[in-house]
Amino acid sequence: MQYRHTVGLVRYASKLCWQYSGSRIKSKRHHIACFHATSSNAVSNVSPDVSKTRNIGIIAHIDAGKTTTTERMLYYSGHTRRIGNVDEGSTVTDFLPAERARGVTIQSAAISLNWPPLSSSGPKSSLTADLQTHNINLIDTPGHADFTFEVLRSLRILDGAVCILDGVAGVEAQTEKVWYQASKYAIPKIIYVNKLDREGAAFGAAVKQIAERLHTWPAVCQIPWWQKQGSTFVGIGDVIGTRAIRYAADSDGTDLSIIEMDELKNIDPGFAEEIIIARKALIEICGDNDEGMIDSFLQANEQPLEIPAADIIASLRRCVLDRNCYITPVFAGASFRNIGVQPLLDAIVQLLPSPDQAIDPDVRLDNHEGTLSELLSGKLMIASHTSNIASKKSLARHKRPSTGLIQVLEACALAFKVVYDARRGMLVYVRVYSGTMRKQSMLFNTNLQLSERAPQLLKMYASDSVQIDEIPAGQIGVITGLKHARTGDTLITYTGASPKTGPPAPLNALQLRPIDVPPAVFFSSIEPHSTSETKNVHSALEILVREDPSLTVTQDEESGQTLLSGMGEFHLEIARDRLINDFKAKASMGKIEIAYRECILQPSVVDTIEQATAGCRVQVQSIPPEGEHRPPEFDIEDQGSSTILQDGNRVTILIKPITPSSSDPTSPSQTASSAPLKLPETVPLHVLQSSLRNGVLSALSRGPNYAFSLHSTDVILTFDPTTFDLHNNTTAASLSSAARTATKGAIRSTALENGTSLMELVMLVTVSGLDESNLGTVVNDLSGNRGGNVIGLDDASSPQISPASTMSSNIDLDRVYAPRDPFGKMESGSTGGKGSGGQRSISARVPLKEMVGYLKHLRSLTGGRGTFVMAPERFERVVGMREKVLLKELRGY
Numbered sequence: 001m002q003y004r005h006t007v008g009l010v011r012y013a014s015k016l017c018w019q020y021s022g023s024r025i026k027s028k029r030h031h032i033a034c035f036h037a038t039s040s041n042a043v044s045n046v047s048p049d050v051s052k053t054r055n056i057g058i059i060a061h062i063d064a065g066k067t068t069t070t071e072r073m074l075y076y077s078g079h080t081r082r083i084g085n086v087d088e089g090s091t092v093t094d095f096l097p098a099e100r101a102r103g104v105t106i107q108s109a110a111i112s113l114n115w116p117p118l119s120s121s122g123p124k125s126s127l128t129a130d131l132q133t134h135n136i137n138l139i140d141t142p143g144h145a146d147f148t149f150e151v152l153r154s155l156r157i158l159d160g161a162v163c164i165l166d167g168v169a170g171v172e173a174q175t176e177k178v179w180y181q182a183s184k185y186a187i188p189k190i191i192y193v194n195k196l197d198r199e200g201a202a203f204g205a206a207v208k209q210i211a212e213r214l215h216t217w218p219a220v221c222q223i224p225w226w227q228k229q230g231s232t233f234v235g236i237g238d239v240i241g242t243r244a245i246r247y248a249a250d251s252d253g254t255d256l257s258i259i260e261m262d263e264l265k266n267i268d269p270g271f272a273e274e275i276i277i278a279r280k281a282l283i284e285i286c287g288d289n290d291e292g293m294i295d296s297f298l299q300a301n302e303q304p305l306e307i308p309a310a311d312i313i314a315s316l317r318r319c320v321l322d323r324n325c326y327i328t329p330v331f332a333g334a335s336f337r338n339i340g341v342q343p344l345l346d347a348i349v350q351l352l353p354s355p356d357q358a359i360d361p362d363v364r365l366d367n368h369e370g371t372l373s374e375l376l377s378g379k380l381m382i383a384s385h386t387s388n389i390a391s392k393k394s395l396a397r398h399k400r401p402s403t404g405l406i407q408v409l410e411a412c413a414l415a416f417k418v419v420y421d422a423r424r425g426m427l428v429y430v431r432v433y434s435g436t437m438r439k440q441s442m443l444f445n446t447n448l449q450l451s452e453r454a455p456q457l458l459k460m461y462a463s464d465s466v467q468i469d470e471i472p473a474g475q476i477g478v479i480t481g482l483k484h485a486r487t488g489d490t491l492i493t494y495t496g497a498s499p500k501t502g503p504p505a506p507l508n509a510l511q512l513r514p515i516d517v518p519p520a521v522f523f524s525s526i527e528p529h530s531t532s533e534t535k536n537v538h539s540a541l542e543i544l545v546r547e548d549p550s551l552t553v554t555q556d557e558e559s560g561q562t563l564l565s566g567m568g569e570f571h572l573e574i575a576r577d578r579l580i581n582d583f584k585a586k587a588s589m590g591k592i593e594i595a596y597r598e599c600i601l602q603p604s605v606v607d608t609i610e611q612a613t614a615g616c617r618v619q620v621q622s623i624p625p626e627g628e629h630r631p632p633e634f635d636i637e638d639q640g641s642s643t644i645l646q647d648g649n650r651v652t653i654l655i656k657p658i659t660p661s662s663s664d665p666t667s668p669s670q671t672a673s674s675a676p677l678k679l680p681e682t683v684p685l686h687v688l689q690s691s692l693r694n695g696v697l698s699a700l701s702r703g704p705n706y707a708f709s710l711h712s713t714d715v716i717l718t719f720d721p722t723t724f725d726l727h728n729n730t731t732a733a734s735l736s737s738a739a740r741t742a743t744k745g746a747i748r749s750t751a752l753e754n755g756t757s758l759m760e761l762v763m764l765v766t767v768s769g770l771d772e773s774n775l776g777t778v779v780n781d782l783s784g785n786r787g788g789n790v791i792g793l794d795d796a797s798s799p800q801i802s803p804a805s806t807m808s809s810n811i812d813l814d815r816v817y818a819p820r821d822p823f824g825k826m827e828s829g830s831t832g833g834k835g836s837g838g839q840r841s842i843s844a845r846v847p848l849k850e851m852v853g854y855l856k857h858l859r860s861l862t863g864g865r866g867t868f869v870m871a872p873e874r875f876e877r878v879v880g881m882r883e884k885v886l887l888k889e890l891r892g893y
């Protein structure tokens with residue numbers, strides 16, 4: 001029985017929210033209140049100094065205030081003359097119509113600003129004397145979990161991050177997720193506790209949660225200054241400078257006064273005393289981690305108050321840049337009230353790394369991994385070459401290559417974002433890692449294996465831009481006019497560029513740290529309103545997918561329907577809005593449904609099914625699930641350039657040598673360097689390989705029984721050039737088609753013999769905000785009605801979302817300094833043992849289907865207090881009654 005993806009196949013009345021986003025209602029008015037100091041007609045030829053550059057991301061849970069803070073940064077840096085407002089849809093960075101209408105960040109926006117500003121001084125400027133002007137490339141990332149890919153691709157190219165917390169909510173679930181993602185890439189971070197003007201704000205509690213949930217030692221650099229028994233937030237205590245900064249009420253944040261300690265002791269003795277306590281704690285934590293601070297302490301005659309602010313900043317910077325040091329500086333403010341943003345900008349410049357101090361990016365050359373500096377020093381080339389010649393058993397005949405080949409490399413950059421702009425066409429955002437990318441240079445795209453010229457380069461100021469002649473190493477910029485480059489592609493320039501041949505091997509295979517695309521878990525059909533609209537709709541979809549690789553478009557073979565898949569319901573809704581409103585496509589979107597997977601069943605992994613079609617011999621077998629006995633050959637790891645892992649499947653392409661004496665297939669890398677295989681000039685090895693692979697992947701995109709894509713399938717395709725009749729007129733399409741037919745045949749035979757099964761996505765869910773009275777009810781609901789499996793209670797670190805390697809495991813909470821909060825919300829030195837305020841949390845594994853509409857239900861179970869966050873864990877086979885029920889739902893009978 002075959003099932004087609006038809007609209008309404010699965011009916012879900014309720015809405016899945018990956019996390020609670022609060023009940024904020026935002027105005028739909030579009031006040032564009034900003035006046036940009038730059039314009040796209042301007043041309044800038046100033047090359048920024050790399051040591052005075054910061055590539056920084058702003059990361060946080062949804063609604064923590066990222067865009068509000070960014071807006072102030074633009075204002076103080078002189079980029080805008082008025083402060084935009086998220087609630088009025090007038091911010092610079094949320095410039096998409098959908099972002100302005102909904103008041104949420106959907107795509108990460110890249111802006112450049114100078115801090116301290118070049119021309120202005122006085123109240124709009126830095127609060128640190130003698131701070132030199134730096135160029136900050138800032139990326140405001142989305143907080144909603146459906147747009148996690150946006151955060152991931154930004155993190156890939158950032159050197160540092162500011163993590164913003166809501167001062168009332170503290171460390172929220174999505175904060176933990178993005179924190180650990182940033183930690184995974186070893187990105188140095190500072191924390192800004194925002195919204196301290198709100199009723200219920202608790203800075204001390206937030207600091208304790210930072211230690212408890214983010215597993216880092218908070219180094220409190222500022223403390224909030226509350227007056228009127230804690231009801232009015234008036235400014236901040238500068239622990240590093242031992243002074244207070246008071247902001248005039250209802251000002252734009254430039255009307256502020258610096259109050260030195262002597263005066264503060266008269267105005268607010270309690271607050272002055274707390275600053276002194278905080279400073280001692282800061283010196284202690286720096287001294288525990290940095291030898292330099294011990295020297296400063298001794299030089300200051302062991303008087304913490306006598307240590308110069310510059311020494312503390314230098315010590316903190318050493319700690320932040322040290323990968324093995326688990327210290328995070330913490331700052332305070334209320335961006336909406338214009339409090340605390342200038343000192344935060346100072347901290348970005350002072351504490352976060354410049355590109356030349358940032359982590360050495362990962363690269364891959366041929367099938368060897370290393371770092372960029374290893375590549376540039378020639379080490380990686382030597383390793384790659386040595387392995388090739390070793391495979392030919394003729395090591396003695398080959399000399400080591402000089403590093404000359406690397407000298408051919410002029411520049412390399414990663415395209416981390418592609419955005420369609422109605423006025424300027426496709427904007428490809430790049431981070432240049434080495435060399436200088438120049439206007440009009442010929443770029444070679446190592447992922448697509450093609451050359452494109454870069455007609456124009458831009459520096460972006462959110463939706464505005466300035467033309468530039470070059471993008472030097474360490475900088476972020478935009479290339480316009482590229483027809484092919486996609487997110488995640490590596491672009492290189494090289495001497496003697498030839499669009500016909502591309503760069504010499506193995507430079508043509510150089511890849512900078514790839515960006516993993518998470519699997520799509522929801523889909524919907526897209527129906528053009530008329531046949532004449534089909535082309536327009538497809539062009540618009542093509543743009544959407546090039547912009548956002550976490551969206552995929554497929555064509556259902558049987559129904560002919562176009563299906564759009566994505567990361568969540570909200571993700572697809574936004575895609576629909578963009579399709580219809582921004583691209584004016586005349587089409588409708590069907591019901592949003594869950595994307596299941598299909599897997600072939602097999603009694604034994606060695607019992608493979610083979611299918612041979614026109615030069616392609618295909619073996620198909622199922623990959624045993626994780627946790628079950630898995631023979632060594634199924635270790636899910638990349639096995640060189642002939643094998644890829646994609647969407648839970650493993651695809652290996654082997655090319656048989658033409659020589660009559662060699663009967664064994666070899667991997668392409670071996671074949672490439674062995675004399676017998678002579679491929680036609682028009683079909684070089686990489687084209688042959690990628691065409692065959694695309695054919696296999698296409699066959700895997702539709703299972704034989706349920707029409708969902710296949711998962712846990714191992715495909716080995718052996719290509720025999722002699723039986724295919726490979727010649728100069730062979731096209732990539734004909735190769736793909738042969739691979740596809742052979743793979744489909746093999747899958748069909750396997751399915752006929754052994755059957756297939758449905759697989760569903762299991763989510764790792766963390767429910768928080770619970771208390772003793774509703775904990776049991778929520779546990780029962782998750783493990784009973786929803787078929788979930790509770791794996792832990794009060795797991796402060798949400799271990800499933802937090803890679804252990806990125807955290808410090810031995811933080812003694814009693815040793816963590818946190819100032820007392822007003823109204824006794826938080827006793828310093830205690831979090832109640834069960835999370836903030838004695839709140840309880842649950843970690844569970846639950847099928848995605850059962851989480852649809854969960855937010856509403858959870859709120860009814862917990863009187864509106866419970867929240868949750870979830871992340872995909874893995875696809876699992878659906879068995880027993882559950883499979884019967886699901887199939888019945890899918891069939892509709």
Ligand SMILES: Nc1nc2c(ncn2[C@@H]2O[C@H](COP(=O)(O)OP(=O)(O)OP(=O)(O)O)[C@@H](O)[C@H]2O)c(=O)[nH]1
Binds near residue numbers: 062068142196336337
């Ligand atoms: N009271 C108060 N409200 C704030 C503050 N900062 C932000 N807000 C409000 O919080 C809401 C969310 O602010 P945003 O700046 O959109 O938050 P975000 O983190 O960018 O949100 P997403 O991009 O959608 O994840 C808006 O209504 C802001 O006006 C603050 O310091 N105090």
